[in-house]
Amino acid sequence: MNARTAEHSRTVMTDLVLPSETNPLNNLFGGELLARMDRAASISARRHSRRIVVTASVNHVAFNKAVPLGSVVTVEAKVSRAFKTSMEIFIDVWVEDRESGNRSKANEAIYTFVAVDETGTPVAIPELIPETDLEKERFAAALRRKQLSLLLAGKIKPNDATELKALFE
Numbered sequence: 001m002n003a004r005t006a007e008h009s010r011t012v013m014t015d016l017v018l019p020s021e022t023n024p025l026n027n028l029f030g031g032e033l034l035a036r037m038d039r040a041a042s043i044s045a046r047r048h049s050r051r052i053v054v055t056a057s058v059n060h061v062a063f064n065k066a067v068p069l070g071s072v073v074t075v076e077a078k079v080s081r082a083f084k085t086s087m088e089i090f091i092d093v094w095v096e097d098r099e100s101g102n103r104s105k106a107n108e109a110i111y112t113f114v115a116v117d118e119t120g121t122p123v124a125i126p127e128l129i130p131e132t133d134l135e136k137e138r139f140a141a142a143l144r145r146k147q148l149s150l151l152l153a154g155k156i157k158p159n160d161a162t163e164l165k166a167l168f169e
């Protein structure tokens with residue numbers, strides 16, 4: 001299986017914030033943003049693996065900045081590391097200023113997707129090659145995040161979270 005670059009999986013989705021997608025403060029509803037991020041991450045995971053992919057976990061979400069009604073929102077997803085059958089996807093959310101056109105970072109999230117066959121059984125995926133400094137940084141920390149997610153889900157024992165333990169040694 002040929003390794004693929006992180007850039008190969010880059011997925012960019014740009015859309016408006018409509019009235020039906022806002023909360024009582026007229027800002028984008030959190031669940032709507034989660035759905036947009038899930039869609040972009042799913043396409044990104046599919047581009048890397050060329051397989052059916054399912055969301056296994058939402059590892060991290062930060063709603064740092066409210067996104068007002070009418071905003072132009074860009075969701076950018078990229079695979080940050082591929083393991084055996086699972087992939088970590090980093091999602092950056094940008095909002096475009098109407099007058100200047102400048103983009104500012106509003107939110108970010110990290111999702112885990114698993115590639116599966118037609119019966120839903122996990123299948124092996126290609127390795128990921130990080131190229132830029134940011135891609136390399138995210139790649140390096142991904143194993144630690146995977147162990148944290150598995151630990152919180154009760155799927156590994158604390159002793160098996162070697163990367164996490166190393167932080168405290």
Ligand SMILES: CC(=O)SCCNC(=O)CCNC(=O)[C@H](O)C(C)(C)COP(=O)(O)OP(=O)(O)OC[C@H]1O[C@@H](n2cnc3c(N)ncnc32)[C@H](O)[C@@H]1OP(=O)(O)O
Nearest residue numbers: 042053054055056057083084085086112114122149150153
């Ligand atoms: C596109 C969509 O939105 S689909 C809708 C939402 N998602 C779903 O319906 C998925 C439902 N869940 C499932 O089908 C299963 O739980 C799966 C396929 C995600 C995992 O199946 P499991 O039987 O747990 O498989 P298994 O234990 O072999 O894990 C598969 C991989 O997922 C990883 N994984 C499983 N759970 C987690 C988790 N909570 N956090 C991080 N990684 C996880 C495992 O570490 C393993 O990774 P690796 O092979 O790269 O080392």
